[in-house]
Amino acid sequence: MNYWNRYINYYITNYSKLNKEDSEELAYLRNKLFISILILAFPIGVIAYIPSIVVSVETKSWVIAVFDTLAMFTLTYIYLDKNLSMNTKKNLLSLVFYILSPVLFLYLGTTGPSVSILFCMSILITLYNDKKAGYISLALNVLIYMLFLAIIPVNLKHLQFFGQLGVDTWIGIGINLIAFNALAVFSVASLVEHLTESFIREKHLRTRLKRESEELQIAIQKAEESDRLKSAFLANMSHEIRTPMNGILGFSSLLSDENLKEADRQMYIELIQKSGDRMLNIINEIIDISKIESGLTTISSAKENLNEILKYIYDFMLPEATRKNIALSYHLGANDENSVIYTDREKLYIILLNLVKNAVKFTDQGEVSFGYNLIQTNKNEVQMEVAIYVKDTGIGVPPEKQAVIFERFMQADIKNVKAREGAGLGLYISKSYVELMGGKIWIESEAGQGTTFNIILPFSKIPKVKQTQKR
8 A cells, every 4th residue: 555655646746736735735636646646547457458448349349449559558648648738638548438438439349348437437526526527427418328328229230239138128227327326416416415524524624723733822822922021021021120220219318417518418309319210211111101001091082282292302302412412402393373183191201202312312423303294185175194203313113123123022132231221111102102192103223323202193183384393
């Protein structure tokens, strides 16, 4: 059996167009069955052809010799030709036997293999094609059987067997042939149909199992990644909390020194305030992300002046930008009257502050600019969008990081001794707030070429846009 399977696989590889990648498909299995029949029929045909030709020559039955030769030539062609499609091979093989069977019947009668060939062909066609082809072959068999019955009254002198039985007997034989052939085809077709349904169900189950297995693997990987990032986040958070806390406690203890100079005292107070602000920012981020994760974050919209928010961000971040010798500028897309927007001021402030802080933090030289423009989205209806941007000339974000830059704890996962301080939650919080406000956010960046964050938020009316203001 092992040699037989190796032979079948060799033929499939070298003499057929079957794709082994489709080996789990039902059509592939039917084609493989046909190939098994073909490579079995070919040597049997060769063995049967030689004595048939010898007998035909001795009895001078030249018609049989011609048809046997044509059939053998066609069978060889089907077997050896690599370019024939599987359907063409099936059709040619069926045609050979459907031509050969009537010829054999006319010259050999019931003593020949014609009836057996027709009976077997309808079953084989049902197996290696489908139920429909099997029924067509059965109908063709019935037609041929009826033709056989029709020629019984004809006086064919060279066929003595026609005279051995009466017409009624021949009709009974014909009806039995048709009945048994139909029974065989219907049984095989029913079996094939049930096998097909079982095969399809099994395939669906395998596909579902494979999909669920892949989803499970992805879930496991995500869980492991989340656990790893959370561990890194906790380690980083511990450092982030401990650092300002040490600053507060350390410099507070230094303030108790009675001999401390006033200038040093003021410097220590400023450092304590800075550490306190840093601690408060970390606590606020933890509270914000806890609310987001628990679904408790809500949007409270009210009339707010977008220009005032941007000016406040500018004034707040200007000292830090000046300290780093970075140029900071902003752009207003409308005058104060027309920059009124229905929004959650606190959420929008946090979004912009996080982005501008990040831009200043990751920019060592050059400039940071931010602003907005108003975009009309529908000419027939009064609909506007606010396009906000924050642009810097900083270190940029490599392509492999851009896909996950808005995920939680990503700052905590930076494996770089030059990584900047921060819990890595700002962008995640900003993205969550933008989406809650009905907007979208994305990044445009190249490593070493700076970064631009873009935000689109809904705006309720068309303002009268005036000249761009800069500061």
